[in-house]
Amino acid sequence: MTTREFGDIELRRVREHVWEIPQEGEMNAPARVLASEALLEHIGQDKTLEQLRNATHLPGITNHAICMPDGHQGYGFPVGGVGATDTTDGCISPGAVGYDINCGVRMMTTNLTYEDLQGKEAELVEALFDAIPSGLGGGGVVTGDAETIDDILARGMEWAVDAGYATEDDLAHCEDEGFRDDARPEFVSQKAKDRGRNQIGSLGSGNHFLEVQRVTDVYREDVAESFGLEADQIVVLIHCGSRGLGHQTCTDYLRRIEKEHADLLDELPDKELAAAPAGSELAEEYYGAMCAAINFAWVNRQLIMHRTREVFADVFDRDWREMDMRLLYDVAHNIAKKEVHTVDGDERELYVHRKGATRAFPAGRPELPPAYAEVGQPVIIPGSMGAGSYVLRGGDSSLDLTFGSTAHGAGRLMSRTKAKQEYWGETVQEELREQQKIYVKAQSGATVAEEAPGVYKDVDEVVRVSDELGIGDKVVRTFPVCNIKG
Amino acid sequence: MSFTLREHTADVAVEAAGDSLGDVFAAVADGLTAAMCDEVADTGDRFSLSVRAESREAALFDYLDELIYERDVRGVLPADHDATVRQEGDEWVVEASARGVPFDDVTARDVKAVTYSEMRLEESDAGWDAYVVFDV
Numbered sequence: 163m164t165t166r167e168f169g170d171i172e173l174r175r176v177r178e179h180v181w182e183i184p185q186e187g188e189m190n191a192p193a194r195v196l197a198s199e200a201l202l203e204h205i206g207q208d209k210t211l212e213q214l215r216n217a218t219h220l221p222g223i224t225n226h227a228i229c230m231p232d233g234h235q236g237y238g239f240p241v242g243g244v245g246a247t248d249t250t251d252g253c254i255s256p257g258a259v260g261y262d263i264n265c266g267v268r269m270m271t272t273n274l275t276y277e278d279l280q281g282k283e284a285e286l287v288e289a290l291f292d293a294i295p296s297g298l299g300g301g302g303v304v305t306g307d308a309e310t311i312d313d314i315l316a317r318g319m320e321w322a323v324d325a326g327y328a329t330e331d332d333l334a335h336c337e338d339e340g341f342r343d344d345a346r347p348e349f350v351s352q353k354a355k356d357r358g359r360n361q362i363g364s365l366g367s368g369n370h371f372l373e374v375q376r377v378t379d380v381y382r383e384d385v386a387e388s389f390g391l392e393a394d395q396i397v398v399l400i401h402c403g404s405r406g407l408g409h410q411t412c413t414d415y416l417r418r419i420e421k422e423h424a425d426l427l428d429e430l431p432d433k434e435l436a437a438a439p440a441g442s443e444l445a446e447e448y449y450g451a452m453c454a455a456i457n458f459a460w461v462n463r464q465l466i467m468h469r470t471r472e473v474f475a476d477v478f479d480r481d482w483r484e485m486d487m488r489l490l491y492d493v494a495h496n497i498a499k500k501e502v503h504t505v506d507g508d509e510r511e512l513y514v515h516r517k518g519a520t521r522a523f524p525a526g527r528p529e530l531p532p533a534y535a536e537v538g539q540p541v542i543i544p545g546s547m548g549a550g551s552y553v554l555r556g557g558d559s560s561l562d563l564t565f566g567s568t569a570h571g572a573g574r575l576m577s578r579t580k581a582k583q584e585y586w587g588e589t590v591q592e593e594l595r596e597q598q599k600i601y602v603k604a605q606s607g608a609t610v611a612e613e614a615p616g617v618y619k620d621v622d623e624v625v626r627v628s629d630e631l632g633i634g635d636k637v638v639r640t641f642p643v644c645n646i647k648g
Numbered sequence: 649m650s651f652t653l654r655e656h657t658a659d660v661a662v663e664a665a666g667d668s669l670g671d672v673f674a675a676v677a678d679g680l681t682a683a684m685c686d687e688v689a690d691t692g693d694r695f696s697l698s699v700r701a702e703s704r705e706a707a708l709f710d711y712l713d714e715l716i717y718e719r720d721v722r723g724v725l726p727a728d729h730d731a732t733v734r735q736e737g738d739e740w741v742v743e744a745s746a747r748g749v750p751f752d753d754v755t756a757r758d759v760k761a762v763t764y765s766e767m768r769l770e771e772s773d774a775g776w777d778a779y780v781v782f783d784v
Contacts, residue, residue, distance in 0.1 A: 208657045235657040237765030237781055261761040261783045298684065298758045299723050299751030357720040367758040368784045406720045409760040409783070413713050416764070420706065433764040577655035578784065606755045608686060648758065 168206035189218040194226040208235040222252020231627040232573030238434025241518035255437035258515035260496040261412040264459035265403030267542045268492035274396040276376040287601040287644040295364040297605035297648035303363025303465040315347035318457030327468040336492040346450025358407030363465030367648030370402040375640035404459035491540040495570040522556040522568040547645045548615030559632035568634030572618035585611040651679035669733035672776035677729035689753040707740035712762040724748030
């Protein structure tokens with residue numbers, strides 16, 4: 163048997179790209195890492211494996227705690243982590259969702275080609291940067307009063323349709339059609355609402371960005387056609403989350419769990435795994451609040467997409483509808499959802515926690531919108547601003563291996579502090595423009611340095627593993643043209 | 649009272665030391681400010697805040713959470729932190745102040761939240777040491 167050791171953790175090779183940390187001691191299940199040898203080498207260098215092993219202590223964890231190929235150290239639960247817990251005798255863990263509830267990615271397609279855009283890159287990146295709020299204190303597309311915030315929390319993208327920021331077609335191409343009806347705005351604190359009111363429609367900073375891209379490679383022509391994607395096409399990728407409202411919601415519930423369920427917390431090896439027992443009042447309230455924050459994040463990305471359409475209309479001097487600017491799909495990658503999965507032959511309802519992992523349902527799952535029911539859902543995997551991104555489709559093996567999940571990005575390799583020592587933002591920007599014709603504009607040079615292409619793992623390798631495991635199949639690859647960030 | 653930004657794969661960690669609990673709390677908060685901004689302007693007015701919590705660690709967590717909240721609702725970068733910490737019965741009370749630098753005067757990046765991950769708050773020979781990871 164092939165084994166690998168990292169510190170006190172031994173992994174056994176189950177088969178190609180599948181490694182297992184056997185169950186022992188207080189663990190409630192084994193843990194699995196889905197990675198090639200090369201990716202496992204990176205994953206073993208920080209605390210990812212320790213955090214993954216800790217995650218197996220969650221009550222009711224089913225099958226395995228799983229680390230995706232892009233996994234890396236987070237807080238509590240690792241980034242790239244998937245953990246399914248029973249909704250009757252398990253738990254729900256805000257720590258296994260993360261602070262940025264429904265941080266996620268959407269892609270908008272156009273009928274423009276790269277040729278149509280060439281020569282306009284500088285104008286477009288400036289116009290997008292001016293129009294789309296980003297960074298700390300950049301405001302939002304909309305400033306909401308109390309009623310607006312509650313309406314957004316309760317109705318998600320349906321609010322955006324009524325307010326003129328979205329179309330019915332946008333709703334039809336969003337996970338859950340842009341609206342979780344389990345949302346309970348009354349369980350979102352006033353503090354969280356206060357933080358959200360001037361951030362509705364804003365990118366934030368960190369690794370969040372908006373990128374105009376061109377499709378460079380098509381791997382599955384038939385699926386690409388179903389997704390409306392073809393070579394040389396211009397698309398727009400938007401990556402951001404629920405902003406201060408979501409961050410505060412997670413913080414509030416972590417503290418409540420600490421006060422109200424100290425006994426359960428004492429059994430867990432890391433306080434950041436904080437979990438509320440399934441069926442408890444707190445679990446129900448957190449689920450309602452989290453679903454409300456999910457709705458907020460969808461509206462956030464929708465408002466940014468709306469502004470992007472307006473900018474394209476200005477720069478290309480035609481109505482955005484003429485450019486066929488459609489939402490391909492919007493996927494969440496920090497979320498917990500009640501889903502039914504087959505476990506040992508039985509159908510069970512589980513809270514599937516995905517923290518830095520993307521739902522990747524294949525054809526046939528009832529949750530899929532009609533547009534993708536026959537082909538499987540689009541999965542959008544952003545790479546760094548100097549590398550490609552990918553569109554995958556949910557793979558047939560995802561239900562058996564990962565509760566219908568795959569990776570969410572390239573995964574970080576280098577700390578932010580080290581990145582700022584290694585890179586200088588302005589130099590990174592110049593090199594990207596001169597060597598790769600990528601136009602980057604950011605609020606601060608430090609952000610560009612922290613997000614330099616060299617701080618990320620090889621997205622091609624992450625996607626290769628996903629494709630070979632059959633959890634998310636390669637459809638197209640894209641390459642950056644313009645990138646704005648906070 | 650001092651702080652250092654420490655490496656963390658995805659986020660930012662602050663290691664801090666102070667002569668007293670109040671000093672180390674303020675030093676961690678200065679680290680939070682440094683994680684958001686490289687060059688802090690001299691502008692802005694001071695504001696006060698206070699929190700009560702059931703333990704020293706919870707008080708540190710709530711203090712830093714409150715600063716992030718005040719940042720978003722006031723539209724300022726909190727800087728030049730000052731804090732005192734005392735015990736009242738079963739509770740720990742933090743009385744603090746910071747200078748709120750208007751966002752227009754600085755180029756700053758978001759820090760999303762304070763975390764308990766790997767948090768340390770320990771008495772040392774010289775006073776108090778702390779280690780806090782922030783979600784970026």
